[in-house]
Amino acid sequence: MTKPKVKLFVLAGEASGDLIGADLLTRLKARVDLELTGVGGARMEEQGLKSLFDIKDLSVMGYVDVIASLGRLLWRLRQTVRAAILAKPDIVVLIDAQIFSAMLAKRLKKRGFTGPILLYVAPTVWVYKPERAKKILPLFDEVLAVLPFEVQKMMELGGPPTTYVGHPALCLVKQNRHPSPGGPVALLPGSRSGELRRHLPMFAQLVDGLHAAHPDIEFFLPTLEHLEPYLKQQTATWAAPVQIVTNQQKRHELYGKTRLAVAVAGTATLELAFAGVPHVATYVMDRGQEIISKTLQFDHISLPNIILNEPLVPELLFAKADAKPLIATVSDLIANPDCLQRQIDGFIRLTKLMDKGEAGQGEAGFARQDPAERVLAHLDI
Template sequence: MRVFVIAGEASGDKLGGALMAGLETLAPGIEWQGIGGPEMETKGLQSRFPMEELSVMGIMEVLPKYRHLKRRIAETAEAVVAMAPDALITIDSPDFCLRVARLAKQKRPDLKVIHYVAPSVWAWRPGRAQKMAQVVDHVLALLPFEPPYMEAAGMSCDFVGHPVVAEPRAGAAEAAAFREIHMIDAEQPLALCLPGSRRGEVKRLGPRFDEALMQLRDREPGLRVVLPTVRGVAGMVREMTARWPVPPIVVESAEDKRAAFAAADIALAASGTVSLELAANRVPMVIAYDASFLTWHLIWRMLRIDTVTLVNLVSETRAVPEFLGPDCKPREISGKMLEILETPSVRAEQIAAMEETMRRLGEGGASPGERAARSVLGFLEKNG
């Protein structure tokens, strides 16, 4: 079997690596071509060019590279046509992937296109599903409520589970060691501060998160704070937090991050998939987010849901409190965090929602990579 696979950023590379491993287990000897990162390369892919060329976001970042990206789209589509694969599998990065698929299908109308990660049409811009259906035949969805949206647009779709359920987690021993290394007593409350992974988010939310945590510390004098970060913003985070009245413990390595999640009592986080990481570790949380006035106004007008937190959406509860846009105020945030720390019933409600979320995302079952591989093979068998 021949498969052309494309991933455009780190999260897609992880999904692609797990999918490739699953396919090789179920159907050994696949011929791979495409674009990917280190996870996919360790599974046998020789990327046609560095995946990092595609990891750009925002108009100001894309414009200087527009001609180069357009050339890469054409080159990649030509490579797909030349390979004549049994399937083209595109992973997230729709701006690049779906343009490649469209060009390739113009020359090979019988090309089977499978897209991994459904667009969040349930949240905003529902027209994206119909547009995607023009070039995509089958979708691998991360969330259990997504298949009906894709099927309504004319694509087949399987829920294959979210990768968070397969990620390694630290245990009690690692959590205790983390507290000991950083001289945090077992009785001291430990809070995670998670203001995002992009520079703009950290710059905008960091000071407000700091103020909220300072106000919480006034009520909980023993509070310690850990700020897990990523390589792209680590320098900025360390420089910014050094000026905070009480600088947090900044951790960057995957091992330290896992240990911090296991040791934490509560978290203050920007909205995003981090809520699922916290749920996987059963860390009660408060979600807060803000953007510029114009951006927030536009987003709010387009939103079709009353909560942006995935734990709330997947569990069909509203257990996780949110402070969004104009409501992203330190005093209100700190008050809710204190309530969670001091009220067992509130903590229990959140943990129950997290348990249900993880169950619905596939925790305890087959890995998402294996489920995705079975979905791909099932689709190809059914469709010749």
């Protein structure tokens, strides 16, 4: 039986979006004959996408980095709009990159594109600028949410129709059930240039402190291929050797025996939770983020804690990097296997909750749906 043909324009703005995009393309290719145009990273290119430009050009976060990159971002926006219009896609799927995606959707509609436009990954309206939900209502035909409570939040705030589809990392790794006391420590300092600039010096001091107290501990740093030379150079002078890992299979193998991890708050903490890796979440804000954080009310910064609505994972949020409390928190975890097991038990609950689509915050749940089916539901095939 011949598969129906679908012309898809898809865009991902960073590594986490590239993972989501690759999973979506894999699912769609099993159902339809895809003609692809858009922007993505190495994993989406493995699925047949020829990216218009390097995904690194969109991978910025924080006001300082966005302002510094504004000229390049606007240039890439114009280029992307032109490419999408010329491609005449049946449907457009924009993955995260919230500001860029909203601007792109608005310009596509202004240029006369009338096909469905989907946003994959909901904006964090539950913590910052809830009015954004209504503002994006005219831009997107549907939002595909990766967190179970976001469907209800978008409904309450008057946003576009939203469906819970879960996160592809749910299916990528085998979850640990018990701590690995003799295993290595994973370091995840982020992938964006600004994040690395703010976090690497603190991670270097962390390695120094842990190595002095525990000379037997080994370290590895999972990252993207294009960052490998830079990170090898940066970590070459650290107090202990750090293995730079770019292969996804190798990363998952190491997670299976990892003692604990230290990760920049973000989607990396969710992947660690799905793998059953105890960790500490941290984040060093830039000046713009620090100012905004003072106007917000939030209890947690790591996704496992946010979804479970409990302080399962230790969190350290800094206006200025400070390795001392980070070293103390990690050392305390190393010395307390019961705390490591408590995290693992919590991650098992989290995984079951997200797999079923339960809200986890005292709200009604919404069953997890297949993202490819939601995309195809907008097409007459």
